[in-house]
């Protein structure tokens with residue numbers, strides 16, 4: 394839970410995080426996904442959730458109004 398400014402509420406509110414995996418550009422098979430993960434890993438950009446940075450979308454959601462904001466560049470992944 395994090396306190397952030399919400400545009401819709403017009404004030405600082407509590408937000409929760411949502412992480413979604415993007416559709417992979419490497420194809421749909423498990424083997425292809427594993428390859429994509431390894432490429433991310435050896436590129437030094439593997440994240441704690443096990444997906445490379447360019448394969449996930451990270452959102453913060455206002456717990457008061459439900460406004461969802463895309464926020465892909467969180468510093469906890471760097």
Ligand SMILES: [Zn+2]
Nearest residue numbers: 399402455458
């Ligand atoms: Zn809000």
